[in-house]
Amino acid sequence: MLTTFKLRDFRCFAALETEFASGTNVIVGPNAQGKTSLLEAACVLLRLQSPRSGSLAPLVRIDAAGFVVDGFYSGNHLQFYFSPRRKKLALDSVEQRTAAEYLKIGRVVWFSNGDIALVRGAAEERRRYLDFVAAQLDPGYRRNLRNYETALRSRNRLLKMPHPRWREIAAFDEPLLDSGMALTQARRVLIAALEPHAMESQLAIGGAVGETLGLQYQPGCGEDFAANLEASRKEDLRLRQTRVGPHRDELILKLNGLGSELASEGQQRTLALALRLAQTRLIAAQTGTLPLLLLDDIFGELDPARRNALLAHLPKGAQQIITTTHLDWAQTEIERVFRLENRTLTGIR
Numbered sequence: 001m002l003t004t005f006k007l008r009d010f011r012c013f014a015a016l017e018t019e020f021a022s023g024t025n026v027i028v029g030p031n032a033q034g035k036t037s038l039l040e041a042a043c044v045l046l047r048l049q050s051p052r053s054g055s056l057a058p059l060v061r062i063d064a065a066g067f068v069v070d071g072f073y074s075g076n077h078l079q080f081y082f083s084p085r086r087k088k089l090a091l092d093s094v095e096q097r098t099a100a101e102y103l104k105i106g107r108v109v110w111f112s113n114g115d116i117a118l119v120r121g122a123a124e125e126r127r128r129y130l131d132f133v134a135a136q137l138d139p140g141y142r143r144n145l146r147n148y149e150t151a152l153r154s155r156n157r158l159l160k161m162p163h164p165r166w167r168e169i170a171a172f173d174e175p176l177l178d179s180g181m182a183l184t185q186a187r188r189v190l191i192a193a194l195e196p197h198a199m200e201s202q203l204a205i206g207g208a209v210g211e212t213l214g215l216q217y218q219p220g221c222g223e224d225f226a227a228n229l230e231a232s233r234k235e236d237l238r239l240r241q242t243r244v245g246p247h248r249d250e251l252i253l254k255l256n257g258l259g260s261e262l263a264s265e266g267q268q269r270t271l272a273l274a275l276r277l278a279q280t281r282l283i284a285a286q287t288g289t290l291p292l293l294l295l296d297d298i299f300g301e302l303d304p305a306r307r308n309a310l311l312a313h314l315p316k317g318a319q320q321i322i323t324t325t326h327l328d329w330a331q332t333e334i335e336r337v338f339r340l341e342n343r344t345l346t347g348i349r
């Protein structure tokens with residue numbers, strides 16, 4: 001669990017320090033006080049990445065050079081300094097050259113009021129969902145993803161040159177294929193592992209007896225990545241970008257056998273929650289530890305039935321940090337309540 005937690009120059013906060021309790025922590029505050037920022041900082045401390053975007057640069061407070069997040073998680077001291085020019089990591093006060101050991105300490109699931117985009121948004125939203133959990137279950141995943149993105153960027157840059165040369169472009173095919181096939185395999189395995197948890201969660205939250213939920217993987221590289229990459233050269237040249245590969249993966253969600261775009265609004269909301277709950281359960285099942293649950297302002301718009309079902313199905317004993325604009329919904333047991341106003345967090349009970 002996350003206990004002492006400090007940050008400096010993170011989004012709207014110049015400095016903040018607090019102490020979280022085990023169990024349920026609730027942060028109450030009006031809009032634009034920094035609730036999302038605070039949860040994002042907790043996520044960055046544990047995972048060195050934001051669940052919302054690929055880049056950390058926008059998280060540095062305007063006018064500051066870099067941010068610091070610092071905290072104790074399960075007795076381990078985590079410290080991370082980030083500026084667009086330099087990153088520094090320490091685990092138990094020992095500077096780390098790689099993130100491998102650091103990232104073994106804590107895992108996170110992020111629920112947010114924007115999660116409906118997992119169902120209604122572009123494929124990229126679902127890839128980010130998969131990547132966020134995959135990196136927490138498989139330490140090699142991040143490296144493959146980075147290598148793939150680097151090769152893809154280089155290849156696309158060459159395709160955009162006034163006179164692209166295939167000999168140069170093809171030099172990136174090997175790293176693209178190697179890392180791309182590893183990603184495809186990892187995502188395939190992950191989706192198969194998530195599916196039963198998502199199905200159970202959908203039933204638990206929606207309460208619709210007999211409803212079925214299917215998670216299907218549609219790999220952007222097709223059946224044979226190497227052959228399809230080769231075959232798409234003409235198209236790549238015409239469109240000046242790489243047209244096949246896991247950057248075009250899709251996770252298809254099927255409710256009662258139908259595409260989720262046809263589901264009712266209520267079913268879609270349940271589905272978004274079910275996907276997050278499924279991540280929680282999968283992390284618990286595969287690592288034997290409960291992730292830190294960050295719930296960002298999701299109770300405002302959730303009807304009481306879904307809200308109570310979700311709260312009832314969050315794993316017992318998981319530490320939760322919940323942000324909210326009002327406490328009307330809170331009938332569950334809450335260990336600590338904080339008020340966030342004027343960039344200051346005050347424990348009120």
Ligand SMILES: Nc1ncnc2c1ncn2[C@@H]1O[C@H](COP(=O)(O)OP(=O)(O)O)[C@@H](O)[C@H]1O
Binds near residue numbers: 010029030032034
């Ligand atoms: N890099 C940054 N530097 C300074 N302020 C920022 C930065 N990023 C976001 N903010 C500001 O932080 C404030 C709080 O945002 P947020 O955490 O989303 O609030 P809440 O979730 O409480 O509504 C916003 O007013 C936003 O403009």
Ligand SMILES: [Mg+2]
Binds near residue numbers: 036296
């Ligand atoms: Mg917010």
